[in-house]
Amino acid sequence: MQVLVPGHRYVAHNFEDKNGHGQTIQFIHKEPKGNPTQLETVSDGTTNEELLSILIDRMAFLQNAFPCRENAIVITKLEESLMWLNKRTADRLKRNVEGKQIA
Template sequence: MIKLQAGQHRFTIVHVLDEPGAGGAYHEYEVKNVAPNDTATSKEAPYAVVKFQKGPVTESGVNGIFMEDLLQICRHRLQCFQAGSFACRENALALTKIEEALHWLDHRTKDRQARNVEGTMEK
């Protein structure tokens, strides 16, 4: 099982639950609590299981979320922090980078639509 963990002060751990698909990306992740010895607790249910779209929408239908969905959630949370008492430079910079990521993912989608390959496995 692949374990993903970022930063020194994390209280959660992310596990990859599946094998990579045709495009090389994984589709299922779980977020769990981390015990004091940095191992995921086995008795607790995960906080979240994230299932990404697997396969082209035109062939598989919508069967999971998209990266943009998670980025939208993170953007909204940071906007809320910035509108309240937790506004700071670091949040503003992170917000800018998330908005930039959303911009480029949208740019990719529009390019694929213009080339009539959106929703397919074609490059």
């Protein structure tokens, strides 16, 4: 992994690539706009939740092909991580602070 923009853009190295090429993963990047609590999108991208969903799908595929205890545990932990992120978002929506720079 190479960090291009901390917290927002990365290069994920391809497993068998001998030339050091990779794939860029871009997360949504927001920064304060005028009012310090308001955020505006600087560059669009994916979310932690989306990336976890991809990993869950991949691990489920691998578990189906090559079942083992470790894969099952990984799936459980990824699903738990996704659950906590979704809970955080639901709580922020309930408090009307989602998308704002407020704890």
